[in-house]
Amino acid sequence: xxxxxxxxxxxxxxxxxxKARSCLLIDMQGMSVEQTTAFRALFRDKSxxxxxxxxxxxxxxxxxxxxPGANGMFxxxxxxVYAPSGAADEATIVAAKMYADWRKKSDKPALxxxxxxxxxxxxxxxxxxxxxxGRAEVLGQIVTxxxxxxxxxxxxxxxxxxxxxxxxxxxxxxxEKETPAAPAETPAAPAAGDSAQAPA
Numbered sequence: 561x562x563x564x565x566x567x568x569x570x571x572x573x574x575x576x577x578x579k580a581r582s583c584l585l586i587d588m589q590g591m592s593v594e595q596t597t598a599f600r601a602l603f604r605d606k607s608x609x610x611x612x613x614x615x616x617x618x619x620x621x622x623x624x625x626x627x628p629g630a631n632g633m634f635x636x637x638x639x640x641v642y643a644p645s646g647a648a649d650e651a652t653i654v655a656a657k658m659y660a661d662w663r664k665k666s667d668k669p670a671l672x673x674x675x676x677x678x679x680x681x682x683x684x685x686x687x688x689x690x691x692x693x694g695r696a697e698v699l700g701q702i703v704t705x706x707x708x709x710x711x712x713x714x715x716x717x718x719x720x721x722x723x724x725x726x727x728x729x730x731x732x733x734x735x736e737k738e739t740p741a742a743p744a745e746t747p748a749a750p751a752a753g754d755s756a757q758a759p760a
Contacts, residue, residue, distance in 0.1 A: 566617060573621040576611065577675075580642030581625075582652040584659060584686060585672040588612065589637035595668065602662065603641060608655055612639045622675070630680040633672045652676055656689035 577583075588596060588610075600610050615634035622630045641659075643651030652674060659671060674686035681689070 569614060569617050570621060573613065573618050577621050577625050579644050580640060580648060582648040582676045583640050583642035584652060584655050584674050585633050586639045586641055587637050587670040587672050588639045591668050599662065602658060606654060607643060608641055608651060609644050610639050610641050627675050627680045630675060649677055653689050653692050656686065660690035
């Protein structure tokens with residue numbers, strides 16, 4: 561029968577994984593105190609939490625959440641990197657990018673994998689999250705795509721339209737030079753029967 565303590569921890573993990581629908585799973589074993597402190601501070605600055613979990617209890621909760629094959633990742637030292645609020649998927653991409661930057665200068669911690677959009681990712685696929693565009697990048701791409709047809713249309717109007725207008729102006733000027741000017745009208749001579757009669 562599970563102890564009251566274990567039941568309380570499982571309840572806490574249910575809350576944690578309800579918030580952390582997407583998260584990184586990291587093995588922090590072998591890190592010095594200084595490394596661990598710096599690593600945690602780095603993620604804390606981006607409002608990301610790192611929580612070391614008890615494997616057997618965490619795997620129960622992850623299984624409840626329907627992540628296939630995730631139980632195998634809960635062995636040894638396991639820390640969950642997650643955002644306590646906001647967009648979990650976006651936060652996990654940000655965390656993966658930060659982790660990739662950290663690993664450029666240190667060989668620890670090891671990345672076990674990730675829970676992402678209902679899928680269990682192994683370490684290789686989890687590292688691939690760092691190459692995904694974040695929300696800001698995606699929005700920038702959408703804005704660029706939305707504006708580009710308008711830019712092309714304006715360029716076509718200004719470019720081709722300007723060329724047509726110049727051609728029409730040149731044609732008008734050419735016709736004006738080639739067409740002889742019409743002679744000025746002279747007053748018509750009075751008809752013979754219309755001569756003024758002298759008063760009688």
